[in-house]
Amino acid sequence: xxTTKLVRVWEALAKADPLWAILSDPTKRxxxxxxxxxxxxxxxxxxxxxELTRSHCGNFGNGxxxxxxxxxGRLTQALCRHFNxxxxxxxxxxxxxxxxxxxxxxxxxxxxxxxSDDLELFDPNSFDFICSLxxxxxxxxxxxERYIRGLIRILSPGGALVFQTPSHPADESDEAVSQxxxxxxxxxxxxxxIDVTGWDRAVLAGERREIALKLKNPxxxxxxxxxxxxxxxxxxxxxxxxEKGRRGFPDDARTPxxxxxxxxxxxxxxxxYVAPTTAGAYVVELDLVQEGVCWFSxxxxxxxxxxxxxxxxxxxxxxxTRPGEEAPNQGSAGxxxxxxxxxxxxxxxxxxxxxxxxxxxxxxxxxxxxNYTYFVTK
Numbered sequence: 001x002x003t004t005k006l007v008r009v010w011e012a013l014a015k016a017d018p019l020w021a022i023l024s025d026p027t028k029r030x031x032x033x034x035x036x037x038x039x040x041x042x043x044x045x046x047x048x049x050x051e052l053t054r055s056h057c058g059n060f061g062n063g064x065x066x067x068x069x070x071x072x073g074r075l076t077q078a079l080c081r082h083f084n085x086x087x088x089x090x091x092x093x094x095x096x097x098x099x100x101x102x103x104x105x106x107x108x109x110x111x112x113x114x115x116s117d118d119l120e121l122f123d124p125n126s127f128d129f130i131c132s133l134x135x136x137x138x139x140x141x142x143x144x145e146r147y148i149r150g151l152i153r154i155l156s157p158g159g160a161l162v163f164q165t166p167s168h169p170a171d172e173s174d175e176a177v178s179q180x181x182x183x184x185x186x187x188x189x190x191x192x193x194i195d196v197t198g199w200d201r202a203v204l205a206g207e208r209r210e211i212a213l214k215l216k217n218p219x220x221x222x223x224x225x226x227x228x229x230x231x232x233x234x235x236x237x238x239x240x241x242x243e244k245g246r247r248g249f250p251d252d253a254r255t256p257x258x259x260x261x262x263x264x265x266x267x268x269x270x271x272x273y274v275a276p277t278t279a280g281a282y283v284v285e286l287d288l289v290q291e292g293v294c295w296f297s298x299x300x301x302x303x304x305x306x307x308x309x310x311x312x313x314x315x316x317x318x319x320x321t322r323p324g325e326e327a328p329n330q331g332s333a334g335x336x337x338x339x340x341x342x343x344x345x346x347x348x349x350x351x352x353x354x355x356x357x358x359x360x361x362x363x364x365x366x367x368x369x370x371n372y373t374y375f376v377t378k
Contacts, residue, residue, distance in 0.1 A: 006139065007091050009335055014072075014094035022071040035102070039074055046078035049131060049162060056358040056375040057160040061128035068151060068163070069135025070111065073099035080105045083129060089114050089121075117143075119150035126154045132163040133373075137365055141340045142298045145348055152352040152378060161354070161376040164362075166339040166369035185234075189219035190296040192288050194236075194304040199284065202309045203275040211273075213286070215257070216266045223288075225257040233257065234290050236269055240276050241283040241305075254289060275310050282308050294344070337365065342372050354378045 013021035019033040023041065054060070062083050067076040070088025072095055079086035086105070089112045090096055099111045112121060130151050136144040144165055155161050195214035203209060213236065217223055223234040235254040255271050276282060285303040288296045297303050342359060349356045358375040365371035 006336075010090075010092035011094050013335075014092050014098065018072055018095060018098055022074055039077060039102070042074035042078040043081065045133075046075055046082065046131075049133075050082050050129070053129070053160050053162050053375055057377045060158055060160045060377075061156065063128045063156075064126065065129040065131070066122075066127045066151075066154070068130060068132035068147070070099060071095050072102055073109070073111065075131065075133070076111070077103065077105060077109055079129070079131075080108050084108070085110070087112060087127075089119075091115075118146065119154055122154045124153050125156045128156050128159045130155055130159070130161045130163075134164065134364060136163060136165040136340070137337050137369075138335050139338065141338055141344075142295045144338070144340045145294070145298050145344065148345065148348055149352055152349070152354045152376065155354070155376075155378045157378055159378060161378070162373060163376075164364050164371065164373040165345070166337065166365040166371045167342040167345075168339045168370050170368055170370050184232075184293040185219075185221050185223070185290055187299045189221035190288075190294075190299045190301040191219055192216070192296065192301070192304075193218055194286055196286065196304060196306050199306045199308070201307065202311060205275055205279050205310050205312050206277045207275045209273055209275070211271055213269045213271045214266060215261070215269060215288075217261045217263060220263050222263065223257060223261040223290075225260045232291050232293055234261070234288055236271065236286065236288055237295075238273060238284050238286045241285055242276070242278075242280055254291075275308075277313065279310050279313050282310055284308050337369070339369060345372075345374060349374070349376055 010021070017030060019031075019035075019038050020029050023033070023038065064085045064087065065079040065083040067073070067079060067086065067088045070076045070090045071092075073088050076086050076088035076099065085107075086109050088096075088099055088110075090099070091114050093113050096111050096113045103109050103111070114121070132147075132151065136147060139147070148163065151161055151163065193216040195216075198211045198213070200209060200211070215236065225233050233256055235256045237254040255269055258267055258269060261267055273284075284306045285297075286306070287301075287303045290296075345359075346356060354376050355378070356374060356376055359372045360375070361370070361372055363371065364373065
């Protein structure tokens, strides 16, 4: 799921100090990286990574490789030493422009701007080797999960996928996080009936509205409404889908259920939302989330969709945080950091028909996180 905020952050970093944004050595800030030294670090890292992946996953083809979240191509170019062709993909157009400028391998190295919330620009079974390091952690967990599914889809049979992402903060015990994951509602019960007849079909850009939504729990599970430690509550959220299917992340201002909702029960929710700041035709997608676990749609549930016209552009730049708040989970380059628990990743890999060969705990995400690198075959 694409996010304007995340693109904006990476665009700013690409224009200010792109090499440091990719490889955040504190001694190399403000243009301190030498180009040859920067790309040489990628050659060394990919050489070790390919060798390590073969030790866990066995032999795989050397036809085509993909660097997911390529930035300026530090790892993408290094892949050309091991594969007939290498592709890099990134959400920042400025990063892609610089990657093409630095490209030393002509047609063997190709870069793609990813303007959608998926990997549909690539055909299934396209790559013998896929790697993604220090990338998935910057999107919300539901986005990381969708991308992992997409990466498995485009991995060739017999190929290898290696990716890294934090599991949970280092100060949160494995037992506590595993308990949260174990609290997940069954996938078969991630369904909801939403009555949105009161949603305004035309709104002003940037306008804040309140409406009444009716929810029904048609499943056999009880949806909790209380915060931890009592339970992991179910809340309602939404996202705006613009032209060409480009999406924004669900609104951070998720609305809790007014009460615990048992099987077959209904309730009314007073729901607040803010319209996009740019005029146009949109579709609003309404979804439920079990906090700390997953969005219903990430487990295959359909979202409720409403067509809305946004009228008149709002002047000014959208804030990345609310007044008086700091952006959460900031990494070393001022970019948000999020975890996706290892138990969820194990489940995702299995559900996609792939095989997790090894997961290795390391410090790639820094000492604040319990981080793993995963080695997957298909």
